[in-house]
Amino acid sequence: MLRIGDFSRLARVTIKTLHHYDEAGLLRPSHVDRQTGYRYYTAAQLALLQRILLLKDVGFSLEEIRCVLARQMSHSDFSALLDQHRQHLQSTIAEDQFRLKRLDALREASLTEPIAELAAVVLREIPAIDVYSIRERVPTLHGHVTAMFEAAESTVAQHRARADVSPFLVLHDGEYREHDIDVEACIPVKITTRDLPVRRLAGATQAGCVTYRGSYQQTPRLHAAMLQWLERSGFQISGPLREVYHRYGADQIDYSLPAHAVVTSSSQYVTELQTPVVANP
Numbered sequence: 001m002l003r004i005g006d007f008s009r010l011a012r013v014t015i016k017t018l019h020h021y022d023e024a025g026l027l028r029p030s031h032v033d034r035q036t037g038y039r040y041y042t043a044a045q046l047a048l049l050q051r052i053l054l055l056k057d058v059g060f061s062l063e064e065i066r067c068v069l070a071r072q073m074s075h076s077d078f079s080a081l082l083d084q085h086r087q088h089l090q091s092t093i094a095e096d097q098f099r100l101k102r103l104d105a106l107r108e109a110s111l112t113e114p115i116a117e118l119a120a121v122v123l124r125e126i127p128a129i130d131v132y133s134i135r136e137r138v139p140t141l142h143g144h145v146t147a148m149f150e151a152a153e154s155t156v157a158q159h160r161a162r163a164d165v166s167p168f169l170v171l172h173d174g175e176y177r178e179h180d181i182d183v184e185a186c187i188p189v190k191i192t193t194r195d196l197p198v199r200r201l202a203g204a205t206q207a208g209c210v211t212y213r214g215s216y217q218q219t220p221r222l223h224a225a226m227l228q229w230l231e232r233s234g235f236q237i238s239g240p241l242r243e244v245y246h247r248y249g250a251d252q253i254d255y256s257l258p259a260h261a262v263v264t265s266s267s268q269y270v271t272e273l274q275t276p277v278v279a280n281p
Contacts, residue, residue, distance in 0.1 A: 007041040011049050024062045026052055026069065059089055097165035098234055098279060104234035109225065110133060110222040119225035121208045126274055128243075129165070132156045132196045135172075135184040141216075145169060147184040150251055157255035159196055166261070168244040168274075170201075176223045176241060204239055204276035210275075211246075215266040219243065223273055230277055238274030246270040 008015050018039075021027040027049055029039035056064045068081070095256065104239040109119075134152050138144035149167065153160075172182040189198055192280075208230045210222050223241065230237070245262050245271040 001040040002179060004029070004039040004041065005043055008044075010043075012129060013049070013053070020063075021052065024230045026062060026066055054108050059085065074093060079252040088124060102229075105229045108232060112122050113225075119210050121210055121226050121229045123206055123277075124209055126204040126207045126276065129186075129188050129201050129205070130161075130191050130198050131186040131201050132159070132189050132198055133170075133184045133186040133193075133201075134184060135182070137180065137182045137219070140179055141183070142182060145183060145185065149187075150253075152185050152187045153250065153257070153274060156187045156189055156196060159189045161190055166244050166246045166272075167248075168242045171211050171241045171243070174237070174240060179222075202239075204274075206235075206277055206279075207239075208235070208275045208277055212271065213268075213270050215242075215269060216271065219271070219273065223275075226273060230275065234280050235277040236280050237275060238278045242274040244272040246272060 002010070004015055004018055008018055011018075018027065018041075022029065022039075027045065030042045030045060031040040032038070033040070051069070052065055055068060056062070060068070071077075072122040073081070132152060132155065134148045136144070136148060138148075151167075153167070167185070167187050170186060172184060174190075187202065189196065208226055210226050212218055212222055227237070245261075247261055247268060249259055249264065249266070249269070250262055252262070
């Protein structure tokens, strides 16, 4: 029998680690003296400890190791388990590689932009959505797009989706520009709507998103910064840009909008730019 200190020196692990493995149900002492509380191990337990350390070294969690040791696994079952864990590690490595690219892109952008002015690009899913829309090629974005939204809001006044779903503009040309633009003003509507020509706009598994406060004059700069960051991060564009209006101005002549969404000053606007992307192979 070996006292815990001697066993730890032979195994080259700390006493704290042995206590932790005991608590996790991985490696119980062979004997615990009731009077002194001293823990004793046998030399034969060194082999079990080495198996624990090996599995931990290749990335198994303590709970996974406990399950593996508790089962009488055949060679084929254990091999299948290792293959499954290998696939998990490969997936994790791929995710970390993309995360590293995004970090490098952020670092490169930080060399020329103050942190307060960086385009904070967040990657997230965009769900598919039912919309009533008006699509036109307009000479400029400003007055023409406003008129499109006013007409659309008036048409769908009784069919609008819930209050927390924002209207948005789709820019179909694949780039942000000031003149001669193919745009689509979209108003989310209830899925039960039958009185309007409603279409389902496809979502995106992943999209780069930037939310900003203030006037729309910021959009070209932020969109360009977002595209640069996405390219440096290893993504390619897979769909048109969307401008989502969370807080905005509106006339509300023959329709009404949620009070939280309508503001009177452009300094209070809240807009989100969304660009669907896929990872470069």
